[in-house]
Amino acid sequence: MALSFLSFNDQKTEVMVFGPSGSCDPPKMDLGVLTPHIKQSVLNLGFKMDSDFKLDSHISSVVKSSFFQLRRLTKVKPFLSQQHFETVIHAFITSRLDYCNSLYFGISQSSLSRLQLVQNAAARVLVGARKRDHITPVLASLHWLPVHFRVHFKILLFVFKSLSGLAPPYLDELLSPYTPARCLRSADQLLLEVPRSKRKCRGERAFSVCAPKLWNALPLNIRQATSLSIFKTRLKTHFYSQAFIHV
Incomplete structure (x- = not known):
């Protein structure tokens, strides 16, 4: 960093160490000058993240x-x-x-x-x-919409934008169309590939895993929306019917 004329801001530098899931304390590590800055939660763009992802x-x-x-x-x-x-x-x-x-x-x-x-x-x-x-x-x-559905709504909104070329490239790279091994009816259902995950509490919460699952669970007419406004309208109607089915 010194060669690049960079230096740490002691008042703003925060370091978080990820350990085994469920551990109460972060693993003891010697990170040199960064060791005093190790914290159990860090602040990034106004969002507090902890090493166990419990938030x-x-x-x-x-x-x-x-x-x-x-x-x-x-x-x-x-x-x-x-x-x-x-x-x-x-x-x-x-x-x-x-x-x-x-x-x-x-x-x-x-x-x-x-x-x-x-x-x-x-x-x-x-x-x-x-x-x-x-x-x-x-x-x-x-x-x-209740909070639970608003969370799913936001993720699916990112998916639609990614598939429509309206999202940053780093999100586009996390999604892949589903391609069956042989000719099946699901080939034209606009489904996404769901990658395997080894960790349920962490891996399955990744965008590359949870986003395709939520997308594939949507009715076909929502996945076939031709514009962002139509997608948002159909998705909210779908979630509204699920959230207030007995009202």
Whole structure:
């Protein structure tokens, strides 16, 4: 690095060591000048990543900041129409839930539930529902997809953009069309190759693995969408029917 006239910023340098899955502490390693900078979680573009990919620290930060903002928004609600107040909620709350939410794929249900509590609270504040009111009809009336479906929506959006030449090359390289060994009906189903993964908790959460699985599970008419707007409309309709089938 010295030959390239580069140096570490001691105040911003963070190093994360990935060890065996499930280990509480990172493995002890001597990385020289980097050793003092080893941390269990690091911050990159506002997202907190930990070595076990549980994302607990980031989710806690999102939940805390979202509820703080929501309490502040309740004070301005009397001065805004419901339409304008919903726009404000999307700007301050939904944007936090959606930021890098594709990384939430594969996290525990308890962690997703914490994020869902934020969306539920925002919906109740918007429509003036009571805490004990069932939240599913409220979300359905607002056409808000639950957090779980929003995560899948974001990943599938990346897939469609990649297949349409609208995504960066590094994403395009992670997807391959499915080519059967012999002539089968699945050859013209616009399916993707699903690579094998050795690790369920980590490998199956990689974009190259989870994205083809989600894509192949979609109805054919969604995969055949001819434009981004048509794809988003059909995908949201599909997820809406799954999320609120009993409403």
